[in-house]
Amino acid sequence: MSAVPMQTSQVRQFIGRQETKGLLRFITCGSVDDGKSSLIGRLLHDSQKILEDHMAAVKADSQRWGTQGEQIDLALLVDGLQAEREQGITIDVAYRYFDTERRKFIIADTPGHEQYTRNMATGASTADLAVILVDASRGVQVQTRRHSFIVSLLGIRHVIVAVNKMDLVNYDHAVFQNIAAECRHFMRTLGIQDVRVVPVSALMGDNVVKPSLNMPWYEGQPLLEILDTVDVSDDRAEDLRFPVQYVNRPNAEFRGYAGTLVAGHVRVGDQIMSLPSRKTTKVKEIVTYDGSITEASAPMAVTLTLEAEIDITRGDLLAHPDRAPTVAREFDAHLIWMAEQPLLPGKQYEFKISNQYVRGTVQRIDYRVDVNDLSRHAAGELKLNEIAVCRIALNQAVAYDVYDLCRETGSFIVVDRMNNATAGAGMIRRSAAVKAHEVHGNVYTEKLEITRQQRANQKSQQPCILWFTGLSGAGKSTIANAVEQELFRRGYHSYLLDGDNVRHGLNRDLGFTDNERVENIRRIGEVSRLFVDAGLIVLTAFISPFRSDRRMVRELVEAGEFIEVYVSTSLEVCESRDPKGLYNRARQGQIQNFTGISSPYEAPEAAEIMLDTSKLHVDDCVAKIIEYLEASGRLKL
Amino acid sequence: MSPALSAVHKSRLTQLEELEAESIFIMREVVAEFENPVMLYSIGKDSSVLLHLAMKAFYPAKPPFPLMHIDTTWKFREMIEFRDQRARELGIDLIVHSNPDGIGNKITPFTHGSSKYTDLMKTEALKQALSKYKFDAAFGGARRDEEKSRAKERVFSFRDNNHRWDPRNQRPELWKVYNSRINKGESIRVFPLSNWTELDIWMYIHKENIPIVPLYYAKQRPIVHRDGMMLMIDDDRFPLNPGETPKMEQVRFRTLGCYPLTGAMYSEADTLEAIIGEMLESRTSERQGRAIDHDQSGSMEKKKKEGYF
Numbered sequence: 001m002s003a004v005p006m007q008t009s010q011v012r013q014f015i016g017r018q019e020t021k022g023l024l025r026f027i028t029c030g031s032v033d034d035g036k037s038s039l040i041g042r043l044l045h046d047s048q049k050i051l052e053d054h055m056a057a058v059k060a061d062s063q064r065w066g067t068q069g070e071q072i073d074l075a076l077l078v079d080g081l082q083a084e085r086e087q088g089i090t091i092d093v094a095y096r097y098f099d100t101e102r103r104k105f106i107i108a109d110t111p112g113h114e115q116y117t118r119n120m121a122t123g124a125s126t127a128d129l130a131v132i133l134v135d136a137s138r139g140v141q142v143q144t145r146r147h148s149f150i151v152s153l154l155g156i157r158h159v160i161v162a163v164n165k166m167d168l169v170n171y172d173h174a175v176f177q178n179i180a181a182e183c184r185h186f187m188r189t190l191g192i193q194d195v196r197v198v199p200v201s202a203l204m205g206d207n208v209v210k211p212s213l214n215m216p217w218y219e220g221q222p223l224l225e226i227l228d229t230v231d232v233s234d235d236r237a238e239d240l241r242f243p244v245q246y247v248n249r250p251n252a253e254f255r256g257y258a259g260t261l262v263a264g265h266v267r268v269g270d271q272i273m274s275l276p277s278r279k280t281t282k283v284k285e286i287v288t289y290d291g292s293i294t295e296a297s298a299p300m301a302v303t304l305t306l307e308a309e310i311d312i313t314r315g316d317l318l319a320h321p322d323r324a325p326t327v328a329r330e331f332d333a334h335l336i337w338m339a340e341q342p343l344l345p346g347k348q349y350e351f352k353i354s355n356q357y358v359r360g361t362v363q364r365i366d367y368r369v370d371v372n373d374l375s376r377h378a379a380g381e382l383k384l385n386e387i388a389v390c391r392i393a394l395n396q397a398v399a400y401d402v403y404d405l406c407r408e409t410g411s412f413i414v415v416d417r418m419n420n421a422t423a424g425a426g427m428i429r430r431s432a433a434v435k436a437h438e439v440h441g442n443v444y445t446e447k448l449e450i451t452r453q454q455r456a457n458q459k460s461q462q463p464c465i466l467w468f469t470g471l472s473g474a475g476k477s478t479i480a481n482a483v484e485q486e487l488f489r490r491g492y493h494s495y496l497l498d499g500d501n502v503r504h505g506l507n508r509d510l511g512f513t514d515n516e517r518v519e520n521i522r523r524i525g526e527v528s529r530l531f532v533d534a535g536l537i538v539l540t541a542f543i544s545p546f547r548s549d550r551r552m553v554r555e556l557v558e559a560g561e562f563i564e565v566y567v568s569t570s571l572e573v574c575e576s577r578d579p580k581g582l583y584n585r586a587r588q589g590q591i592q593n594f595t596g597i598s599s600p601y602e603a604p605e606a607a608e609i610m611l612d613t614s615k616l617h618v619d620d621c622v623a624k625i626i627e628y629l630e631a632s633g634r635l636k637l
Numbered sequence: 638m639s640p641a642l643s644a645v646h647k648s649r650l651t652q653l654e655e656l657e658a659e660s661i662f663i664m665r666e667v668v669a670e671f672e673n674p675v676m677l678y679s680i681g682k683d684s685s686v687l688l689h690l691a692m693k694a695f696y697p698a699k700p701p702f703p704l705m706h707i708d709t710t711w712k713f714r715e716m717i718e719f720r721d722q723r724a725r726e727l728g729i730d731l732i733v734h735s736n737p738d739g740i741g742n743k744i745t746p747f748t749h750g751s752s753k754y755t756d757l758m759k760t761e762a763l764k765q766a767l768s769k770y771k772f773d774a775a776f777g778g779a780r781r782d783e784e785k786s787r788a789k790e791r792v793f794s795f796r797d798n799n800h801r802w803d804p805r806n807q808r809p810e811l812w813k814v815y816n817s818r819i820n821k822g823e824s825i826r827v828f829p830l831s832n833w834t835e836l837d838i839w840m841y842i843h844k845e846n847i848p849i850v851p852l853y854y855a856k857q858r859p860i861v862h863r864d865g866m867m868l869m870i871d872d873d874r875f876p877l878n879p880g881e882t883p884k885m886e887q888v889r890f891r892t893l894g895c896y897p898l899t900g901a902m903y904s905e906a907d908t909l910e911a912i913i914g915e916m917l918e919s920r921t922s923e924r925q926g927r928a929i930d931h932d933q934s935g936s937m938e939k940k941k942k943e944g945y946f
Contacts, residue, residue, distance in 0.1 A: 008910055008911075008914070010914070011910045011911075011913055011914040011917070012910065014913070014914075014917060015840065015843060015910070015913060018653075018836070018840050019651060019653060019840065019844060020651055021651060021652050021653075022651065022652055023651075023652035023655050023656075092789045092804070092807070093789065094788040094789045095781045095788055095789075095831070095832070096782075096788065097781070097782045097832070097834045099834075099836075103652075104652045104834075104837075106832055118809050119809070121809075121811065122809045122810060122811050125811040125812045126811075126812060126813075245662070245665045245666065245669060246665045246668060246669045248695060248697075248698055249698075250697055250698035250699075254697060254698075256697075258665050258694070258695075259665075260658060260661075260662045287696065287697065288693070288696065289692060289693035289696040290693075297649075297650075299650065299655060299658050299659075300650065300654075300658055301657075301658040301661035301662050301665070301694070303696070314669050338809050350818070352814050352816065353814075355666070355669070357818075407812065408812065408813070411811070411812050411814060412814065413811060413814045413816060415816055415818050420816070420818035420819060420820065421808060422808040422809050422810070422811075422816045425809070425811045425814075
């Protein structure tokens, strides 16, 4: 260490300043060529936070990967992973940190390349402000509009447009003015109120940290000065929102509700309501490790104890009773799709919203939004990086706000249950127009309904679904029919769903595309579920070749109620039987997507019952199924 | 419709308070959603902060998970003392795991080189321990500002059955809505300090008066100079080269690891304020003291893919 040690008083001063610093999170958007990495590199460099050994590594790397000839390539301070350095592009969201005298900054650095919409949305989701780069020599591009749209969609209310590479247009005021006017215009159409446009040269350092001598006509602040002083304080909602995260019960005496205030304030003695139950009580204590406090505000993480013991679990939301959020099962949302496998309406997904997972479906896609020109298009499915307005239907009611009012209680992710991937992200726009399941005020409609158990008891049976699956010609319908006859003979109540009574009626409007097939099975599943509710033993006989579809139905009903019957007759045997001549036609190419020939059949991995009709007679098959039903307590006569 | 939510001025929380709240949220989320979490405790300053935050997050309860230390058997003795003392004081379960194969084969940083040694005694040992105890979530104290490949690490970082990290196939992470869904055998590494910088760590240790290993403070210690690093002779297992004689020097450590691989720095800083003061003037970043990251640009990325923390 060559430097003279700092005086203790200086250090104390510094610590004092450091402890009062606020935080600003911002996102930078721009394409490979806009010089975004250089701009961030310049911010880090000129705000003197680049440490010397990093600098030395960059010097070495510049000679190896650099695009700036002999000059040090500041972009290399920023581009993280080896793979992307080799490709010369940024392929994921990277977070950078620096601070000034006034603030600490967290930069979400996101790529601007077209196929990486999902990364931009990720970066924008936690940002208060966006820096959007425009290349002065190329003007406003399609991607500039795209970035602005995503920024507005994710609820960012402050935008700085950095018109970069002003050195390439000779610091021309007119060029800047045209770009600025165009940007301001379409930002306004997107509803972004706070827009500032700054002419910069990241390469030369103009107006990044220090004012530019090359552009005396610019009277505004340099970029960093704006970042340092911009007021984002009015972005947060004031009504209390406290999603319960964890119930803390170290012993019988203490029951605390741990969570983070995502909005508003709470005081000891406040009357609060738990949603969705709408039960109310008062706040007894606000507990923290550093002692109990009388008042807490967002975004503090605290533990509340309550006066009355009301039943509250993780995922419930605490609010003030007169300022409570909406409680409903359905809502409309903007959805950004982030998975390779497309979103299929009707398919069951998991939605994580306000600290809980709830199953549900995207009931329909109202329209897809083209991010380039904001035009709306009809869509039957949603592909990677596409954005749409959708109706979401959850399996249970949840408390939420509209995203524009509160980000934390208005956002959710969609998890694909097959591979656990984060498949999508959503922002709630409004409650569904028909709020059939919504709780109104404090009034509950008292429903006197006959329970499913009562119905089942009346019939002396436990309802279930016998789901027959197997190739065409395997014998599904034959066996299902025979089982139903046997059940009828014994006095049980059943119903058989097959191609004849479903495809010709309920599902007459469906063809054979992938999502129509999913919809076909979904409807059959829903109908089966209704029949199970009605107390019936349901038999279905459909090829249902995809595991995911069968699993979707399995999850619609209670455990044990879905009984998969795999009729495992081999393709050779089925093809030799060919009762309807379908295999013959498929082999000749007259039928497309024929299961077993030109479309796969995914055999069950753990079917409850397996039947090979090349070895078993129909009567044996029926006996096996009846035996299973008796053993599992389904039949009670 | 929900009632209109009007806006008021933002909270007066400082950035340190915001970071603290964020970390506590992350820890609670893990405990609420995983069956068998563990906190990887490396004894360093980041671990000290992590442990302190855990005490806060679950107060008045103790953190509902054990600490686990992967002991390479070459840690500074003061680290081990500090570790045992902290666990005892706080009343938290401590699991210590060392790679038995490594010990059996007498793997040392001197005989097998730093990279092979690290692989066997740290990466491999960690994987063994995670598999042995079937932990489905493991807290680590890594920060995104430490190193380039960490800058893109998620807060909830998915690991496959073999504890591997795939940087090209990370789950998007929006807002603070963390996806905790995994299949059996898979796990999540969780980094509650993701958004903290080295300076934040020191400021927080100062603000909260958090105990740290005395090695961070300057003191006279027996030192040899080797390959541009100042190494402390912590016990008699250190094979001295001809001509090397340990000399008492006034040094401290910026990061702590295995003593034969961790370089000391000259320093007079024997108080927290002096350390912070020294840091402000320092122009070198902290990982430079560790031999492991220098091998090659991108070396940390490689190690992480293989399962290193």
